[in-house]
Structure formats: structure tokens, C-alpha cells
Amino acid sequence: MTKKIVITGLGASSPLGGTMRESWEALLAGESGARTLEHDWVAQYELPVTFAAQARVRPDTVLERPVAKRLDPSSQFALVAAKEAFADAGSPELPSERLGVDFSTGIGGLWTLLDAWDTLREKGPRRVLPMTVPMLMPNGPSAAISMHFQARAYARTVASACASSTEALVNAFEHLQAGLADVVIAGGSESAIHPITLASFSSMQALSRRNDDPATASRPYDVTRDGFVMGEGAAALVLETEEHALARGARIYAELAGGGVTADSHHITAPEPEGLGASRAVQLALEHAEASADDVTHINAHATSTPVGDVAEVRALHRIFGDRISEIPVSATKAAHGHLLGGTGALEAAFTVLALHERSAPPTINVTEQDPEAPLRISGTPIPLGEGPQLAVSNSFGFGGHNAVVAIRSV
Template structure:
């Protein structure tokens, strides 16, 4: 099997920072925060201890036609919004339906549809449960929605590996294109899990920040005062195809998806391996698939969730692979601005990574109020210019269950 360059020709996103990929990127570069107090009756009704999150800046229902939105869980709504933007951005794909595939991801799936149906059952009886409940709650619903909208018939696959999900979907898309299973793949991930039960549950395991008095500064990776991640929602999508095909149709190419690495810690259901062994192997695999060495890395979009143990475990993993040089590579920890989109976060950060190397700019990491001396990375509250010459950036995602996924991107 011949090796081909796989390139990114379209991007789309809806996030706490903006309703499109470009709006999200511009807000990120401006140092804005997408984290706000929640203005829902259920916050006080259920006495939710954490009263803030990163809700999508633009509701999907403002973008989609009402009949379409009504048949989809919010996670599928976000997926369709991001994918529509990405496909429009890519231009005329000119691809047969049987050669168009979807590699999508979610960490939790249609939690709102599931729990709304449970409420209906308890309060109004079985006959009032909506017939579309199962198609709306199933984790593959976002992938199916994207597939049906674009008549993508090569495949419509779903990854559910917690917070590593959509980075894993990119790795899968790379392999599916290399193996000739499709000519074009729409890859990405979505999540809509800002719900009383998820906030209460994550809070019970002491995973969430509790800075209710100042939500915008709650996500603060690499600081000594970090106290947990911030829940967020949204989606991101990338259109991927071979470079040969993209050039033939005159497409704009953002960057090359040079490789991916997927591993498992097999250590603990929620905690990172403190030695970062699975994470470091994922980085090594991504670089190997890219035909790159640790010395080639010029930028890192870190997973950096702002948890006390997670941030330092990732640093340990990076140092294992990159050595002392890791401290000199420009790093961005963009969850400080966006919060954590769970299954959608890897795809959103992949877009940020692609734009960083395309525009030679590492976005700022906000809320660096008290740097942790145990994590001496080159990370800044201001945007950082990337070096001249070829760029090779990695984007890291790690999830509950010990899932690790890393994507490598190269400038074109």
C-alpha cells in the first residue's frame, strides 16, 4: 500500500468562544474566555455545587432549521453545525457518496435525550415517551446525522473513548484514507453534556473547578492553584483527503495530518498513569507515523485540563519523549479559554493546532496567575510566534479509562 499525504481542506466548529471555527480562533487569539455562570433554573433547583460551564456561544437551534433540530439531541445538533461549516469551507468536494466517510466521536452521547425521556416516563407515563428517543440518545447519532445530511455512504463510524475520542477519530480517518476505504472523510467530535447529573457526578469525584465566584479564571492549567476542569460543550469537524486529490480539485490546504497515535494506560478507570507511559507512547506513535523525530516538533497543543494530577502527568510524558527540549517548545493550553468539551475537545484543539501552524502563531494560554514550577514549559498569556521553516505540531488528548490519542500536523 502506497503512503499518501493526508491534508486538511475544511474546518468547522461551534464552541464556547464562537459559532464558527474562525470566530472561535479569533476569540482564542484575543485571550477571551468562553466560561460563564449558568442561568438555568435547575442549578438552584438541584443545588448543583458548580454553577458555571462553557456553554456554546451560539445555540445550534439558531443555525439549524427547526424541524431538523427537533429530531436531534443537542450533541447531534452541534455535530451537524460543525460539519456543515467544514464541508462548505472545503469547497466542491466532487465525491461519490460511496467514497465519502464519517469518522465521528462523542464521550457521552445523547445524555439530554436519555434523561428527558426518563423524566417523561416518571412524570407522564410510558405512552408519552417520544418515539425518537432511542435514535436521539444513541452515541452514534451524531455520526449518523452527519452521514445522512451529506449522503456519506462509505462508512459512518463512532469512537467513544472519553476525552480522547475525537483525536482518536482523526487517527482513524488517517488510516481509513491511507487504506483507500474512502476518498474524503469528515472527522470530528461533539458533546452536549452540561446537565445537572453530569455536573453533579463530576463534582462528586472532585474533578471540576469550584470557582463559582469567577468562572472566567476557573480553568487555569499549569498554575499551583488549579483545582479541576471546567465542563464545556460544542463540536468541531475537519474535512480530510489525500493531497493529490485536494490539489487536483484546486482546494485550499490548511495543513497535513501527518499521523496519529492511540494507546491505553491500563492503569486506572479515571486517574492518569503518573509516569505518563501510555501518553508518551501515543506521542511516539504519532511522530513515527508522521516520519518525524522529537527534534522536529515546533508546537504543542496540550491536553492540559487544569487538574492537579493531569497537567503534571502530561508534562512527564512529554519530557519522556522530547527530553529537555520540551521546555523550549511553544505550548498552548487552550482549555483555559474553552473549557473541556469532553469528546469534542480533541477535534476543536486539532483545528486550533492546524491554524497555529498555518498562521505561525501559538495561541495564548489565559489565567497563568501562579505558574507551577514543576511544569516549566514555554507557555504564555500572549500569543507566541512560531519559528520560521517547517512546522510539526502535536495535539494531545487523554481520557477516563486510560485512553490516549495524539495527532501530528505538518505545515504545507
């Protein structure tokens, strides 16, 4: 028997705000989270890119000091977002064996790993912290959340680059359908604004180099786009069966109607140019939702602002929606919050939930000359959504050819 899976809680710590509500309001206002980096290491290593979308609120200023000290920033962000989401869901009471965690990261505890390496080289092995390995593990975020909430159904981690947290949502959907839990905390986290990642992404020509104007650097679908903007933070969603949510009188934001996961098997960094794998992921999500392409009223696009990636996604969408793609309101929110890598899909899914809940598709900022190869309906201001039933898809695609899409339905 197919179960209806609903979303009852949202939480975030992002470049736009320290909470989900702050992030959403800044997004609707057309703000940008991208700023010039003020770290000494930018000049020390002569980095070609000197800006990023850092989190608006540092997580170690939110968590209790003893807790923060034992967690990598990626786990700190995850715990902050999860605590907000669980409280937003009304802190559901249930047996710990019925509460699960599906969380993700693209890179893991990068800061912990590289700081420990510096310590080893400069001060010797005795100065390396004993918690280094637990802090750098990619499963650190899901473990921290599981232990905080005593979630004993399971605590699982997925790492599929920039598709990670959308894939975590698909996993949560499947785990709830399978009866492994009644409530799941799902999402993703990343804290990788570090000299090594900025240098590497820059070396592969993936980052925008608009050092003189960070706020307008991420410009998806614009003819002058030149790469993405690194971001950081986390987002969490509380998912549960509708039966469980109704029994406890929970407020329901929307329904997680389905999800699709595919692989390009094409190239380690470049997307399959015709969007074949991406379009199959969209189709699978719609099939799970028992919906057709004609039912879709809103799209949150992956849209990183890279010259190649944006066009491949447009081709994938055209394959599914045909010429109707020019009529569906599309939001490319990375223009505002940057690319949170493994955390970005969950943040965008949360924004999609709020778009349906509040009937307003968020704006796509920084587009001054839209690429004719991307004939999408985008706007620099919010686009009102209708009063009737709404169905949206949120896309995420990652290095390695990972594609993950969720379908979200209004209630």
C-alpha cells in the first residue's frame, strides 16, 4: 500500500539567513548571500576567486560551546538546521525506534581533515585531536542529528556530490514507504569554503571570477554567466506519513509526492549534454507522484550558472515538458544563495515547499540578458502561483553523473 508522505517541519542555516524563515524572506526580497571573503588565506594563497556565499550566521555561535567543539562545521550546520526543523514540526513525540535520519554531505569534514594535517606537519602527531576522525567522517552530520534526537530507527548518509541532499530526500521517501520509520529528519549540509576547494574549482573553470561584484556573480541562464558561486550551510525537512501527522494534529506544509534518481554514466564533471539522465530522473519523480508533465506548475532548477550545465538542464526539461517549458514558473535560487554542494538540494526543496505553501515562486536574480538557448519563464521578482492544486519538481545534479529530483505537491 502506497503511503502519503508529508512535510511538517523546515529548518535552514544559509548564506541568506540563520533560519529557514530568514532565508526565505531574503530570497523573496532578491538579496544575495555572496560577499568578498575576509580571510587572510585568500591573499596568502593568491586565490583567483576572492568571494563566496558564506553562511549568514556561524553555527558555533548558535550551538552550545561543548557541542560545537566536537563537531566539524558541516555537522554544526546540520544540527542547527535539524533542531529548527524538528521544533517547526512541533517536536513530535514518538518511540526513538520510529524516528530515522537521512542526511547527506558532498565532501564531509573538510576543515577538520585539513586542519589536522596542518597540525601534524607543524606540531607533530601528539597535537592531533583525538576526535579528528569522528569529526571528519561524512556520516558525522547524520550521526550528530541521530544522537541529539535519539533517533534509533536508522541514521543513513548519502554522498553523491551536488545531488546528495535531494537523494537523501528520495531515500527518506522510500524508507517511510517501506515502514522503516514514522518520522524522518532529512536533508544535507556542507562547509567547504576552503582554499583547496576554491583553488580546485577555479582550476577547472567552474567558479565565477567576478571578484569586483560578488552579489551579481551567480547569473543562471544569462548569456554572460561564467560559473557558480561557492556556498555553505544546511537545510533539513521533517517528513512523516500522513497518518502519523494527522494523528498528532501536525501542521502540514506540503506532500513529498515522489522522487527519481538516475546516473548519466557520461563524465566525472560534465553533464550528459542532452540531459538524458536528468530527464529520466524528472520522469521517475512524476511517475512516483502518479502525475504527468502537464500537472507541473513550478520548477526549482539546479541552474548552477555554468555555461554548459544550464543548457543541459534546459534540454532535459524540454524533453519532459516540451514547449510548455516556457510557460512554467522556474526559480534558479542559487543566484541568491550560491551553491551549497551537498546541502543545496535540501535548501532548494525547502524553498519549493514554501513556494507551494505560500503560492509564490521565488525570483531568479542577476539575469540581465537571458540566453536564447534557455527560453524559460524566470523573473527577478516573485511569480504568483495559482490558487488551485500545485505540483513542483526540484532538480539536483552532481559530479559523477548523479541526478536526483523530488516532486512536491500542495495540500
